Amino acid sequence: MKGLLKSMGVTLSAFTRKPVTREYPETHKQLPERDRAFPILLWDHGMNEPFCTGCHACERACPVECMTVLMKDNPNHKSQGGESSRRKIIDKFWIDYGRCMRCNICVEVCNFDAIAMNNTWQGHEKSVYDRSDLVQELPQLLAVHRSGELKPWVVP
Amino acid sequence: MNNELFGKDINVWIDAFIRVNIITIMMTVVVMGLIYLERKAIARFQMRLGPTRTGPMGLLQSVADALKLVAKEDVRPRNADPWIFELAPYFVFVPVFLMFVAIPFAVSWEVRVLDLGLFYVLAVSSVNIVGWVMAGWGSDNRYAMLGALRAAAQSISYELPLVLSMIAIAMVANSLNLSEIVAGQGRIPNIILQPLPFVIFYIAMLAELNRTPFDIPVGESEMVGGPYVEYSGIRWSFFFLAEYASLFILALLASAVFLGGWAWPLGEDWGRWWQFILTGVKAGAMIFSVFWVRSTLPRLRIDQLMTFSWKVLLPLSFIQIMVNGAILVYEPEKEVGQTLLGVTSVFGVFFLAWIINRSVTRPRPRPVVAARGEAVP
Amino acid sequence: MATQVHPDHEFDVQDLMINMGPQHPSTHGVFRMVLVVDGEIVRDVVPYIGYMHRGGEKLAETMDYRQGIGWMDRTEYLAQFNAELSYVMAVEALAELQVPDRAQWIRMILCELNRILSHFMFTGAFGTDVGVFGTAFTYSFREREVIQDLFEEITGDRMMYAYFRPGGLAWEVPDNFVPRVREVLKSVRQGIKDMNGLLTDNEVFRARTVGVGAISAADATDWGCTGPVLRSTGVPLDLRRTEPYLKYDEIDFDVITGTTGDVFERFTCRIGEMWESIRIVEQCLERLEPGPIMPDRMPRMLRTPPGEIYMRTEAPRGEYGIYLVSKGGNRPHRLKIRSSCFANLQALRDMTIGSYVADAVVILGSLDIVLGEVDR
Structure with missing residues (x-):
């Protein structure tokens, strides 16, 4: 009998405590800066072009082969009369978010710090009606950092 | 007419x-x-x-x-027995509403004053088990069948302590008319005179309502919903409606029979609205305690459930009836009789608590363990 | 599995076969068992596994050592750090890497916190199996959420951490790591107290669990049970004590054992282990010092010499072993996971036969299986 009353007491004390529910769509939890949503590409605000040179390092390192990279000559390179020091630059970049397993390996292998994990809520709220919509194109991948929403976090 | x-x-x-x-x-x-x-x-x-x-x-x-x-779409499995399957919800649903007829809310404010009101309520409340068995049988589903059999076993077992605890009250109140029982509690509610029948009634009520810790017929984690596993849409909601309606009615019944209904502690002189509020508060407290128990306790097993009913609750309620009879047959003075009733019944409650304690602490035999690799024949 | 006719019944009766799962609320994923019942008594149990087979072992053979870590998370998705630990320790042993002290301490802290998380998951799910209407589940998930928040701050992900690396850790923990862990421990203590108060002394809970699904120490050893399932029978086999890895030999903790090996003891063993884990984490926090988290010279692409190794660690559910064969190069030639749940699940039939249908669910819940690990 004592045990029954004790457990009734536990639930009664919980009844008086404050609920722990987060009402999700209205209140978003503060995401830590190292939160890993999905990989995105970073934008070189000084040079006004992506950091990515299309070197295929991430594509090779990806365990699930969710990336496709195409490289091109940089039209903004110094030899072409531009200002950039990047000889090659990314032409097309697809990441299939449906396959990505968010392991962070692409970020670790990148030599140019050109790819990072999205740590905003945008990166988590990616539901779509069609799987093919999960394949992200280059402008979509660049948008988050270009608009300045990404919280800075550099892997030490 | x-x-x-x-x-x-x-x-x-x-x-x-x-x-x-x-x-x-x-x-x-x-x-x-x-x-x-x-x-x-x-x-x-x-x-x-x-x-x-x-x-x-x-x-x-x-x-x-x-x-x-x-x-929602009303789905019927192809193998189900159409008549039994379709009719079962009504057999669960109608008796519950019939129970409502005799429940008093305030002075002369009930659907019908029945002289055998208590008897009628208890009689009607046990009819809906037919609906459960029909649902289990008609669904042609093994989970539903097992659930229905469990429901039948449980309902029949717990009907007896429920009725017997009510008989003890009827002996004390000297009436089967619910309005008279309530009116007789103007000074002392029956829960003080007869706490043991109240405890027995409460436990049996949880079992009748298929609430935890007695929700084995529906048991989500084993029987996946029991008799109504195959039901959907409006038919399923009939089961649900019946379940909550009977919760409400049994809480009202408990408040009328044990807690003094509209009579205690205000008496008959206050206005009808006060009586409504009093009845509602008492029934609400009962309902809240049911919710509380539901959110706390695990589920009993079928054998423990039956053991508890047949070996503990039933003898205890018989003892209570015999003690009541022994006290009342000598027609002692009112105060003496009431004190005797209350004291014996409180003793019974402690005895029940002791039995529950003992059932857990005493060493139990190890269960049958099969020889390795062979099923127990 | 044909139905049988029982000779001891008066009439010719056939057994009723009940198919439980793969879609059933209490089969903990996609486990399926066919119960042969006589009334309410279970006469025979036929378990079926494999609904969640994803070929994780084979997939890990196609990946290099760093990529494989992500797959270890997905095999044991309630104790990811422990699964990662076995894998990276196997690779480290093959490649002869020296792990820095700080990395080892942090690994221990995270593994023990993960053990608490996993046991919370167990107590919650077990409470639901026994029949508590979700209360145990929400209480345990409340604390699990606190731990997961901490893990998210450290690793960036809530479930698939991919944080351990052969040689150490992927990156340094945040600056407020120690105070945050203490904060989490404080909350966890309250959670365990709630769990204890809600279930352990509850008469109805005891009635449902004491003496149910008992297995003898000899049988449990023969079936290869490990972890709390084995320890509850009285065998003090804890790999943290018997063959210490990381820094467990420098730490003071008790191995929780039971006596009867029934469902109740399995539950109390896990509750006791949660308290022990808190003790371990507190000691680790005191010993934690600044320092490197990776060896000084790590190759860019890790290659191992040819060889083979079996590395086992004490995961929350028992011995989680990795058998790794390397023929040189940057990926394993063969990877075999010794799954604790799979071994524990074998004993299910012995435990269940002769008990009630409702007990079958409780016994299955008490084994605390993770189907991702059983099927891999």
Whole structure:
């Protein structure tokens, strides 16, 4: 009998405590800066072009082969009369978010710090009606950092 | 053949029709409110918020659920027995509403004053088990079948302590008319005179309602919903409606029979509205305690359930009846008799608690373990 | 599995076969068992596994050592750090890497916190199996959420951490790591107390669990049970004590054992282990010092010499072993996971036969299986 009353007491004390529910769509939890949503590409605000040179390092390192990279000559390179020091630059970049397993390996292998994990809520709220919509194109991948929403976090 | 309703003379058939409609509409609304309250209460016991989306504080959640259930497709399995399957919800649903007829809310404010009101309520309340067995049999589903058999076994076992505890009360109150039982409790409610029957009634009520710790017929984690595993849409909601309606009615019955209904502690002189509020508060406390128990306790097993009913509750209620008889047959003075009744019954409650303690602490035989690799024949 | 006719019944009766799962609320994923019942008594149990087979072992053979870590998370998705630990320790042993002290301490802290998380998951799910209407589940998930928030701040992900690396850790923990862990421990203590108060002394809970699904120490050893399932029978086999890895030999903790090996003891063993884990984490926090988290010279692409190794660690559910064969190069030639749940699940039939249908669910819940690990 004592045990029954004790457990009734536990639930009664919980009844008086404050609920722990987060009402999700209205209140978003503060995401830590190292939160890993999905990989995105970073934008070189000084040079006004992506950091990515299309070197295929991430594509090779990806365990699930969710990336496709195409490289091109940089039209903004110094030899072409531009200002950039990047000889090659990314032409097309697809990441299939449906396959990505968010392991962070692409970020670790990148030599140019050109790819990072999205740590905003945008990166988590990616539901779509069609799987093919999960394949992200280059402008979509660049948008988050270009608009300045990404919280800075550099892997030490 | 005229009858008085709201101070007017009305033909008896129209009168009956109106009363039935009032019951049905009121019960549906009450049930929807109860479902909302239960979800909110259990959510708070679990440190959640419960429904918040539909309407202010989720008040319209039950309405939305009801609309959804009505709009859902009514699926019947191909192998199901069509007649039994389709009729089962009504067999569960109708007896519960019939119970409502005799429950007193205030002075001379009930659907019908029945001289055998207590007897009638208990008789009708045990009919709905037919519906459960029909649902289990008609569904052609093994889970439903097992659930229905469990429901039948449990319902029959716990009907007896329920009835016997009521008989003990009827002996003390010297009546089977619910209004008279309530009116007789003007000074001392029956719970003080007869706590043991109250405890027995409460436990048996949980079992009759298939609530934890006695929810083995529906047992979500083993029987996946029991008899109504194959039901959907409006038919499923009938089962749910019946469950909550009987919760409400049994809480009202407990408040009338044990807690003094509208009579205690205000007496008959206060206005009708006070009596309504008093009845409602008492029934509400009962309902809240049921929610509380539901959110706390695990489920018993079928053998423990039966053992508890047949070996503990039934003998104890018989003993209570015999003690009551022994005290009342000598017609002692009122105070002496009441003190004796109360003291013996409190002793019975402690005895029950001791039995529950002992059942857990005493060493139990190890269960049958099969020789390796062989099934027990 | 044909139905049988029982000779001891008066009439010719056939057994009723009940198919439980793969879609059943209490089969903990996609486990399926066919119960042969006589009334309410279970006469025979036929378990079926494999609904969640994803070929994780084979997939890990196609990936290099760093990529494989992500797959270890997905095999044991309730104790990811422990699964990662076995894998990276196997690779480290093959490649002869020296792990820095700080990395080892942090690994221990995270593994023990993960053990608490996993046991919370167990107590919650077990409470639901026994029949508590979600209360145990929400209480345990409340604390699990606190731990997961901490893990998210450290690793960036809530479930698939991919944080351990052969040689150490992927990156340094945040600056407020120690105070945050203490904060989490404080909350966890309250959670365990709630769990204890809600279930352990509850008469109904005891009635449902004491003496149910008992297995003898000899049988449990023969079936290869490990972890709390074995320890509850009285065998003090804890790999943290018997063959210490990381820094467990420098730490003071008790191995929780039971006596009867029934469902109740399995539950109390896990509760006791949660308290022990808190003790371990507190000691680790005191010993934690600044320092490197990776060896000084790590190759860009890790290659191992040819060889083979079996590395086992004490995961929350028992011995989680990795058998790794390397023929040189940057990926394993063969990877075999010794799954604790799979071994524990074998004993299910012995435990269940002769008990009630409702007990079958409780016994299955008490084994605390993770189907991702059983099927891999």
